[in-house]
Amino acid sequence: MTMKNLKGLRGFLIDAPEPGKLRGIRDGAVLIEDGVIAAAGPYDEVRRTPDAELVRWQHSSEAVIIPGLIDIHAHLPQYPVVARVEKALLPWLRRHVFPVEKQFNAATARTFAPFFFEALARNGTTCAMLYATIHEDSCDAAFAAAERSGMRIILGKVMMDSGSYGGLPAEKILPRSLEQSERLCRKWHGRDNGRLEYAFSPRFAVTCTEELMREAGSLARKFDAYIQTHLSENHNEIEMVRSLFPRHPSYTAVYEACGLLGDRTVLGHCIHLGDEEIQLLAESRSAVAHCPTSNLFLNSGIMPLDRLLDAGLRVGLASDVAGGPELDMWRVMRCAIESQKARSFYQTGVRVPAEAEIFHLATLGGARALGKESLLGTLDVGKEADMVVLDLARVLPYGERGNVHSDLSAEEVITLLIYRGGPQAVIETFVRGTSIHRAPPPLLL
């Protein structure tokens, strides 16, 4: 008889299989076999299944277990320059981002990328879609760190052939950028059974020629890889795109003409889109990375979330570090709600999302945006066991000494986490059933 690789986790299971609707199983359990959820339900039932008898159970009915959080847009090399205040996107890029990206060489990546992946896991994020810099060697080193970290990562080398910080003449950049991106994609896309994947990453239309964007799009299709870029974040940026690409009716139309839209494309921000642009995104089945903390931090604006969702777009949430000041997806969720509330104060008819709807976007919504809804995003049997175990006492006003939370509903638990959650609440983070982060026990004071 072969030994099965089994693991059992016990806790209050909470996930959001539908927008705005939570599913909660108090004193529940998840049985994980070879990294996949083999059973999920009430602890008393799951522990009686034949295989579960052999399992040493981890955690307790006091814990909360949710699907891993998914961050679909952030910039790994920018993490050191979070919280650098600037009036708007373009001066912020010039003054803070390009200098730190320029210095992101292979040695820096080898030192800092492991810390970055640790920070994601500590925050309960199990899957992230990331930008590196224009450099091939540091992107390669970041991939190697992602492989070792156990995280589920989509990453790509930034492509830009105009206004770049690389020091090469423009005509030399294009072939090199394509060649390097293709080499990285061949090496890393699909690694470890798809845990690591490649995203062709033209930064945005302001720093890319049409030729580069077209070629990036066709490479992505050739390798069935992702495409990520930025769209309609800031009014000055939109004006620049209008003057650089006067033949095209809109910013989105530029990407459409270059073949960058599609069901493997994730577009960051999408704040100031016209109706025709939203329609182009919907028709092409492109996905949107909603970055509310970044949108406020850089004074970019408030994305009309209800409008994009009503158009049928797939929307996931994103920290957009370093435009967003932290990797903590609970803060991103809170900001996603509060920014729509703010919008509702000056616009009529705004639908403010409920906590359960925003939690859905941070889990299954993100999985859908990445085309991974059959693998990730809920605690259903058959999905890969990417999940987070949380200690609610760490977010309650009086901690362990306060009221026991056994009578809280799933909605109340998720609301508490959205308004008071953070890395301090995370006890353990799993990807494919493997523990990638375990918090030290709390200090007894």
Ligand SMILES: [Zn+2]
């Ligand atoms: Zn970004």
